[in-house]
Amino acid sequence: MHHRPLGKTGIEVSEIGFGAWAIGGDAWGPVEDTASIRAMERALELGVNFIDTADVYGNGxxxxxxxxxxxxxxDQVVVATKGGLMGHHRDPEREPVYDCPEKIIQAFEDSLRRLETDYIDVYFDHIWWNDPxxxxxxxxxxxHLKREGLVRAVGVSTDDFDYVRQFNxxxxxxxxxxxxxxxxxxxxQHILPYCQAQGIGVVVRGPLSKGMLTGKFTAQTQFPEGDVRHNWPQEDWYGSQLDQVEQLRVLASRERSLGQLALRFVLNHLAVSVAIPGAKTPQQVEQNVAASTRPLLTEGDVQLIETVTSGRST
Structure with missing residues (x-):
């Protein structure tokens, strides 16, 4: 397992981490706690040292x-968790849930209690809309949390560039x-170059596009009730993305599965510190972790990826 600096924090992280959303049990279909624990144990055995969770995943x-x-x-694990979505509403006519530091600190302390630790390595604002x-x-x-030594680093989980700049x-x-x-x-376009220039660490969620880039989905795939992907097959974009995945499948080989190619792609960007694919079983962990030692992208790989993902015909 290769390691990378988490921006300018002084923290070193495995380039493949463990995304712990699915193991919450309320958003990704059936999952067994015993399998989830085995999956995390296996990740740590294979050199993963970064686990990302959130208070809202499975309601804690x-x-x-x-x-x-x-x-x-x-002391061997870099733990990241997030606050800001638990009990949140998006009604602009109502007051925000986290409208004062005291409420955020309470949410943080609740996470400390559930994690059974006295500090958190990385604490994120888990919110992507902009309320000043x-x-x-x-x-x-x-x-406050930094002054008290309760966190080593702070961050924001968002895809909004303006929000990143406000926090920084x-x-x-x-x-x-x-x-x-x-x-x-x-x-x-904006966030990755900005983070690279500012020395801000980057944690990539969704590197497998919620499983789409494993290549295991088809037009006939049915997702269970309670799975965030339940309505995917009815969405207009679903067929288009399946077509893109099929065009990319030619880049898979004995040495590198399609999912491992997808992980190598995000790790190819110089701004990226760690990718956090989710996993519910040890077998999924093993597939993800192996991407760290799989072949790097070649110039030909990059050219085909640019062609496919830019929408031009191959």
Whole structure:
């Protein structure tokens, strides 16, 4: 497993991490806690040292499962969690839920309790719409948590460039978590170059595009109730993305699966610190982790990817 600096934080992270949204059990179809724990244990055995969770994943259940694998090895694992979505509403006519630093600090302390730790390595504002009151509350809370030694680094999980710049107005933003993949390259326009120039660490969520880039989905795939992908087959873009995946499949080989190619693609960007594909089983972890040692992208790979993802016919 290769490691990279998490921006200018001084923290070193495995370039493949563990995304713990799915193990929360309420958004990605059936999942068993015992399998989730085995998956995280296997990730750590294979050199993963970065686990990303959030208070809203399974209403805190993901954090409680992460706590189980931290026992006896807390100092060996970089733990990231997020606050800002738990109980949130998007009604612009109502007051924001996190309208003062005290509420954010309470949410942070709740995460500490569930994770059974006395500090968090990276704490994210988990919110992607822009409410100035919440922005100010989070910035103030972040400063307090850093002063108290309760966090090593702070960040924002967003795909909004203006939001990133607001949080970094005083140069105090440490990390950005964003959606980036072969099928969603929007971050290349502004956020990734900005983070690279500012020394801000980048955590990539969605590097497999919620499983689409594993190549296992078809037009006949049915997602269960409660899965965030349940309505995908009815969406206009679904068939188009399936076509793109099929065109990219030619780049897969014995040495590198399609999913591993997708992970190598996001890791190819110099701004990226760590990619956090989700996993619910040890077998999925093994596939993800192996991407760290799979062949790098060739010039021919990059050319075909540009052709396919730009919408031009092959």
């Amino acid at each position: 259940h993901s954090e409680t499962l992460v706590a189980k694998v931290l026992k006896g090895r807390r 009151r919440e922005t100010e509350a989070f910035i103030t809370a972040f400063a 107005r005083d140069g105090t933003l440490d990390v950005v978590q964003l959606d980036y993949s072969l099928l969603n390259r929007q971050a290349e």
